[in-house]
Amino acid sequence: MLKIENVSKSFGALIAVNDVSFNLGDTGISGLIGPNGSGKTTLFHLITGFYKLDTGNIHFLDQRINGLPPHIISRKGIVRTFQQTRVLPFLSSLDNLITAAPNQLGENLLPLFFQPSKVALQETQNCEKAESILETLGLLKLKDSPAGDLSYGQQKLLEIGRVLMADPKLIILDEPTAGINPTLIRHLVTILENLRDQSIKIFLIEHNMPLVTELCDKIFVMDSGSLIFSGTPSEVQNNSRVIEAYLGRMADAADA
Amino acid sequence: MLLTLEDITAGYGQAPVLSDITLHVESGEIICIIGPNGAGKSTVLRTIAGQLIPSRGTITFKGENISTMSIARRGAKGLVFIPQGMNIFPNLTIVENLEISGTLLEDKHDLNRNIRKVLEKYPVLLKKRNSFARELSGGERQILALSRSILLKPDLVLLDEPSLGLAPIIVDMIFDQIVEIGKSGSSVLLVEQNARKGLSISHRGYVLELGKNRLTGTGQELLESDEVRQLYLGG
Numbered sequence: 055m056l057k058i059e060n061v062s063k064s065f066g067a068l069i070a071v072n073d074v075s076f077n078l079g080d081t082g083i084s085g086l087i088g089p090n091g092s093g094k095t096t097l098f099h100l101i102t103g104f105y106k107l108d109t110g111n112i113h114f115l116d117q118r119i120n121g122l123p124p125h126i127i128s129r130k131g132i133v134r135t136f137q138q139t140r141v142l143p144f145l146s147s148l149d150n151l152i153t154a155a156p157n158q159l160g161e162n163l164l165p166l167f168f169q170p171s172k173v174a175l176q177e178t179q180n181c182e183k184a185e186s187i188l189e190t191l192g193l194l195k196l197k198d199s200p201a202g203d204l205s206y207g208q209q210k211l212l213e214i215g216r217v218l219m220a221d222p223k224l225i226i227l228d229e230p231t232a233g234i235n236p237t238l239i240r241h242l243v244t245i246l247e248n249l250r251d252q253s254i255k256i257f258l259i260e261h262n263m264p265l266v267t268e269l270c271d272k273i274f275v276m277d278s279g280s281l282i283f284s285g286t287p288s289e290v291q292n293n294s295r296v297i298e299a300y301l302g303r304m305a306d307a308a309d310a
Numbered sequence: 311m312l313l314t315l316e317d318i319t320a321g322y323g324q325a326p327v328l329s330d331i332t333l334h335v336e337s338g339e340i341i342c343i344i345g346p347n348g349a350g351k352s353t354v355l356r357t358i359a360g361q362l363i364p365s366r367g368t369i370t371f372k373g374e375n376i377s378t379m380s381i382a383r384r385g386a387k388g389l390v391f392i393p394q395g396m397n398i399f400p401n402l403t404i405v406e407n408l409e410i411s412g413t414l415l416e417d418k419h420d421l422n423r424n425i426r427k428v429l430e431k432y433p434v435l436l437k438k439r440n441s442f443a444r445e446l447s448g449g450e451r452q453i454l455a456l457s458r459s460i461l462l463k464p465d466l467v468l469l470d471e472p473s474l475g476l477a478p479i480i481v482d483m484i485f486d487q488i489v490e491i492g493k494s495g496s497s498v499l500l501v502e503q504n505a506r507k508g509l510s511i512s513h514r515g516y517v518l519e520l521g522k523n524r525l526t527g528t529g530q531e532l533l534e535s536d537e538v539r540q541l542y543l544g545g
Binding site: 089300 | 322323345346347348352394395446447448449450471474475476477478479480481482503505506540541542
């Protein structure tokens with residue numbers, strides 16, 4: 055699926071990502087954890103083409119993707135969300151989702167003239183899909199509100215909705231539950247587990263450790279730009295380096 | 311009573327986000343507001359801070375009606391607001407960030423000593439005291455933001471999701487720091503999605519839903535309430 059080889063990235067004197075290598079393999083849901091400033095988001099930017107790597111290679115489905123621009127990587131099936139939400143603020147919530155649907159016939163000139171009914175049918179289907187996603191995320195009553203009027207948490211949910219519209223093969227989520235109310239988090243867990251059952255792969259950064267432990271099949275741990283550990287949730291929770299760098303008292307609480 | 315909100319209605323356009331919100335904070339209390347996304351929690355803080363003027367209702371702070379008072383005058387009266395993100399000066403050093411906070415104090419006599427005390431208490435800040443704040447990690451930024459408010463010894467600190475996006479080890483530090491702010495004599499009104507953690511350090515809590523008061527009780531009562539557990543803590 056996704057293979058990362060000796061990837062490094064520096065900003066001036068700061069080495070944000072330092073010679074990181076790993077392979078997601080067939081893992082359904084993988085997690086990336088580590089202290090604030092350890093390079094997790096930078097790594098996600100490198101995978102999705104938002105930053106250029108200094109050295110190394112990234113392969114997706116046996117194709118080299120480093121050097122490709124973000125929109126091409128997205129069309130290859132890697133779709134992401136951002137920590138700071140990036141919705142289209144002046145479009146309605148519904149339109150925000152509809153624009154995320156890939157391969158829209160209506161975006162080309164010829165089908166508009168020669169297959170108008172097909173274009174209309176696809177539009178209707180996209181619209182129905184968008185409404186059902188909004189309903190799942192508890193945003194249906196806000197479908198006509200400009201996305202910029204939604205609260206931070208609601209915008210985060212809308213971003214996840216945009217990802218669901220895009221028929222992804224690999225979903226990359228940067229802190230999907232930060233700012234989301236706990237009941238909705240349970241809901242998100244169900245959504246993500248359903249995606250896994252449809253063999254869509256998920257790779258997420260998350261600080262909510264109970265959630266990471268419950269959801270992830272494999273966890274990668276970064277500290278100061280380097281990958282310091284990877285393993286199953288229980289291996290990670292019992293690793294002294296991870297406890298020291300990241301978990302702190304959380305680990306004690308989990309033992310109790 | 312330090313702060314009272316009576317029947318506050320406020321919003322950003324035609325539709326009100328808050329309708330008839332009532333709550334109060336007493337001296338020395340830590341109060342936590344929880345509720346689903348879009349419940350109006352952040353809007354409550356913005357209204358108290360003065361970023362938003364209520365269309366109805368009264369806000370009383372230290373016995374004075376502040377409903378239409380300017381943000382600056384509310385600040386001078388002892389009200390500090392720490393918003394989500396963007397709560398430090400990224401292009402100033404850590405020491406400068408603390409000093410600039412101190413310029414708001416009327417009595418600057420102990421400022422340098424107090425800055426030193428803060429730095430000694432938080433080694434992460436001491437180590438990087440001459441670095442630009444933009445170089446701090448998310449957790450360190452939040453510690454700096456809280457420290458800036460400690461220097462002012464305010465009567466009330468409004469805190470919007472202090473644990474957002476922080477590593478577990480840092481979340482513990484932040485909550486310890488909030489408890490300390492409470493012990494040092496300031497009251498705290500806190501909005502948290504991390505409801506369990508928020509309520510566990512709070513004297514009382516308020517549950518908001520769709521811009522209205524839904525429930526209130528002591529932190530412990532809310533944590534143990536079946537309704538809260540089902541609706542907001544996720545079982």
